[in-house]
Amino acid sequence: MLDVNELIDVEAGTQSRRIFWDKEIYELELERVFGRCWLFLAHESQIPNPNDYVTTRMAEDDVLVWRQADGSTKAFLNQCLHRGTKLCMAEAGSANALSCIYHGWQYDAAGNLKTVPLENMLYGDSLDKSKLGLREVPRVESYRGFVFGCMDPDAPSLEEFLGDDKWYMDIWSDVPGGVELLGPPGRSIIRTNWKLPTEGFVGDVYHLGMTHGSILKAIARPAADFGPGAGLQSTSRYGHGHAIQFMHQNSLLHSVSPELAEVHQVRKPEDLPEDRTDDQRKLYTSFWDGSFFPNCSYLIGLNVFKVWHPIGPDKIEIVTWALADKRMSDEEKRRLTVAVHRTFGTAGTLEGDDMDNFEFCVRPNKGYFTRQGKLNAQMGKGNARLDPKFPGVVDEMVSELSIRGYYRFYADCLASENWEELQKRSEKWKEQLL
Numbered sequence: 001m002l003d004v005n006e007l008i009d010v011e012a013g014t015q016s017r018r019i020f021w022d023k024e025i026y027e028l029e030l031e032r033v034f035g036r037c038w039l040f041l042a043h044e045s046q047i048p049n050p051n052d053y054v055t056t057r058m059a060e061d062d063v064l065v066w067r068q069a070d071g072s073t074k075a076f077l078n079q080c081l082h083r084g085t086k087l088c089m090a091e092a093g094s095a096n097a098l099s100c101i102y103h104g105w106q107y108d109a110a111g112n113l114k115t116v117p118l119e120n121m122l123y124g125d126s127l128d129k130s131k132l133g134l135r136e137v138p139r140v141e142s143y144r145g146f147v148f149g150c151m152d153p154d155a156p157s158l159e160e161f162l163g164d165d166k167w168y169m170d171i172w173s174d175v176p177g178g179v180e181l182l183g184p185p186g187r188s189i190i191r192t193n194w195k196l197p198t199e200g201f202v203g204d205v206y207h208l209g210m211t212h213g214s215i216l217k218a219i220a221r222p223a224a225d226f227g228p229g230a231g232l233q234s235t236s237r238y239g240h241g242h243a244i245q246f247m248h249q250n251s252l253l254h255s256v257s258p259e260l261a262e263v264h265q266v267r268k269p270e271d272l273p274e275d276r277t278d279d280q281r282k283l284y285t286s287f288w289d290g291s292f293f294p295n296c297s298y299l300i301g302l303n304v305f306k307v308w309h310p311i312g313p314d315k316i317e318i319v320t321w322a323l324a325d326k327r328m329s330d331e332e333k334r335r336l337t338v339a340v341h342r343t344f345g346t347a348g349t350l351e352g353d354d355m356d357n358f359e360f361c362v363r364p365n366k367g368y369f370t371r372q373g374k375l376n377a378q379m380g381k382g383n384a385r386l387d388p389k390f391p392g393v394v395d396e397m398v399s400e401l402s403i404r405g406y407y408r409f410y411a412d413c414l415a416s417e418n419w420e421e422l423q424k425r426s427e428k429w430k431e432q433l434l
């Protein structure tokens with residue numbers, strides 16, 4: 001019998017080993033995590049013009065994200081209302097209407113069912129096409145060009161959901177001209193649970209020296225300065241978090257891809273308008289790893305942007321883009337794309353190291369005796385603080401604060417019937433983490 005209140009102990013900093021493989025927990029996640037939170041859908045740079053579309057997923061639901069004639073964006077379940085086959089098979093394209101490959105029902109970009117082959121002959125006037133439009137994702141909002149969708153009409157706005165993380169996102173995305181995602185993305189399927197890579201990116205700097213030891217040795221780099229003052233970790237109310245290393249953000253990328261370094265316009269503190277503080281300038285050129293709750297991650301400085309789509313409790317589809325500054329030249333973007341897929345693509349030198357760990361955290365934790373133990377994320381407990389200069393709850397860079405913050409909100413999601421309950425339950429989030 002599943003008792004969700006026993007899965008996560010925020011105060012102790014421990015988690016049940018069941019969360020990485022249990023089917024019952026997974027079904028509840030589909031309803032209460034993915035059915036309730038804002039999920040990354042696309043970046044506006046992927047659909048710049050009316051009628052442009054991309055296909056993606058919200059957890060296991062296929063979704064079609066379609067730019068409208070008025071410039072707004074709508075998202076629909078990518079599924080024909082007739083016999084239910086997938087409507088749009090392409091990854092991306094541009095069309096003012098799409099026809100189903102099965103019997104040819106045709107839908108326009110606003111989701112209306114426009115034509116049904118041989119309608120008069122076969123249906124007479126019995127088919128009410130107005131009730132057979134594509135099922136629309138009820139909430140679609142974008143922030144700084146990043147488009148998110150939410151299945152819950154009662155959810156707070158996207159900006160409220162980003163919470164304290166918005167201040168940080170403003171820093172890494174506010175390069176002159178903005179940022180964009182370069183595609184087509186890389187894709188791979190891995191046997192792991194969707195939370196493992198997200199928690200890795202949300203704030204696990206600790207693993208660098210061990211997990212990535214051989215590649216760091218090969219390129220003659222020390223892992224990182226793990227000591228006090230080397231960086232900052234932060235977590236926010238709705239589970240988003242990141243770790244920031246105060247080294248120059250591109251130094252690792254350039255070590256792995258020297259041919260990119262030759263043409264790369266690196267970020268400089270003076271790029272920013274005069275009203276920015278010295279701290280904001282320092283963070284702007286620092287190296288970041290981070291995750292948006294529940295399943296989207298990024299590396300600023302390795303220029304990687306990822307979504308971890310669940311396919312059951314023990315399988316994920318990874319989608320990887322290069323995250324570029326729009327002001328980069330075409331040649332810079334080309335070399336950056338190569339660099340991103342070389343490091344964090346399907347066969348990326350760093351990606352491969354991480355995925356081995358993520359896979360081995362799933363099957364072995366199912367063992368009857370193993371599952372009775374707890375996972376430990378206690379590093380930095382007691383050190384978390386509020387800081388007048390940095391929003392959220394913060395700690396030194398090497399800490400497990402963000403992992404605890406991620407699972408704190410995860411536990412709130414699983415225990416709540418709706419957003420009203422979820423808001424109440426997460427009200428005291430700071431006190432829980434301090």
Ligand code: FES
Nearest residue numbers: 080082083100103
């Ligand atoms: S299933 Fe789409 S037209 Fe029949």
Ligand SMILES: [Fe+2]
Nearest residue numbers: 207211212354
């Ligand atoms: Fe890693």
